[in-house]
Amino acid sequence: MKGIVYEGPNILSLKEVGDVSPGPGEVKLRVRACGICGSDVHGYLGITGRRLPPMMMGHEFAGEVAELGQGVDQWKKGDRVAVYPVDFCGHCEMCRKGDVHLCLNKRAFGVLDVDGAFAEYICVPAKCCFRVADQIPYSIGTLMEPLAVSYRGVEHAGDLTGRTVLIVGAGTIGLLALACVKMKGAAKIILSDLSDYRLGIAREMGADVTVNPGSGDWKAQILAETGGKGVDVAIEAVGAAPTVQQAMAALRFGGRAIWIGNNKPFVDVNMQEIVTRELSIQGSFLYGYEEFKTVVGLVNQGRIHVAPLISKEVSMEETPAYFEKLAKDPGSLIKVVMVD
Structure with a gap:
């Protein structure tokens, strides 16, 4: 499959990367949209220490279920989902309190050395997926995370x-x-x-x-x-x-x-x-699992109007150039989304 690999400050390469397969409790998603976050741009510039090359960024994403891992029965192929981009353990002190975003053992997709969604496919825990209504474009699904x-x-x-x-x-x-x-x-x-x-x-x-x-x-x-x-x-x-x-x-x-x-x-x-x-x-820092679930529901119900934020939809091939543009000369761009 293809992916956009962060190889060092100011270096993004579109290349063939290893395919992924879902493990137990996971789903494989065809990435349909992934937003470029300001933290991704800072990572691209190499100024935060929060992106460790080589890796693929991307934590604001939505996709289509392509394959089910062992034990997954709440989803089926073709389901449209937005993803809570934190794989939490569920048993540490913070998780037991319900603060899974502060999980002591968490893995955040697209952060540090954990690959994210600037790729054709990604595998994520089924518990991190939330259904996106048919009338909601995948690009809007990427806004669930910052929302x-x-x-x-x-x-x-x-x-x-x-x-x-x-x-x-x-x-x-x-x-x-x-x-x-x-x-x-x-x-x-x-x-x-x-x-x-x-x-x-x-x-x-x-x-x-x-x-x-x-x-x-x-x-x-x-x-x-x-x-x-x-x-x-x-x-x-x-x-x-x-x-x-x-x-x-x-x-x-x-x-x-x-x-x-x-x-x-x-x-x-x-x-x-x-x-x-x-x-x-x-x-106020980040968001919890229930808050993510809530905003997906609000968007699905049409209670929150967010479409004007999306300034540009681009292909995977165009995405590295838009990282550079957002870093050096964003102009009127607010949110750029890679779409498939």
Whole structure:
């Protein structure tokens, strides 16, 4: 079979790789779509240490069941599935608590030296597969993974009915957080980003107000939209000092910030403002098995609108060039998906 092999920084090669066969409890999938994540791009550049060559990346994927391993009876050939991309042990302390995404023995597909889905086929545990409805394109199936990240973060905010929410960052995670906030009935959704193009996508997805901090007084605009009080909830979806500072400064007294962004290890914040205005901060990391199951169901039911995020669908042959483009000159690209 063919696969895209990461062979070192800035080197991706489309080549013949060894075929795969499902073991007990596994299914073999024909990969029908695989999204390029920002972490894949960082891995391609060799700056994270989270991709160990030679290996194949790809953890945002959906496919068609092609072969069943021993003991698998819940699936049949031809079934359409999205994949929870973590093989968890099920018996360690974290798994017993239900936090399988923190499994002490986990293997994450497309990470470190574990091959992922930038290939024609991949074998995954049957327990990691979730049915994708016939009307949902495989490319949308690739968004289940980042959508689960955003969904977990938004759930930390609690009941949003009638509340004002700011989302800082209109990348994949920020826009998917917008979709989740919209579903939860927020009274007003404000989205901030430096890209007018991405802000246009945000408006298409239901943002009530968009703010570009590079072209005006963003704080004055937010205060004008909130009666001078600030927002109830701020969701930070970038992970850098300026965006964290913006999220905190936009909060009303007693407001709550959810930090999903995970870019810089250290950021400067105004601790006195946090203390004297009694602001709260909640971090959010990855997603659990049940959260992944939930978002697949929501997409299947048509309750979350995510299609505008997909900027480009490309072939396997085109995919290495799009890694380079996303790394060096992404332009208006948000989510690029390899499709078969």
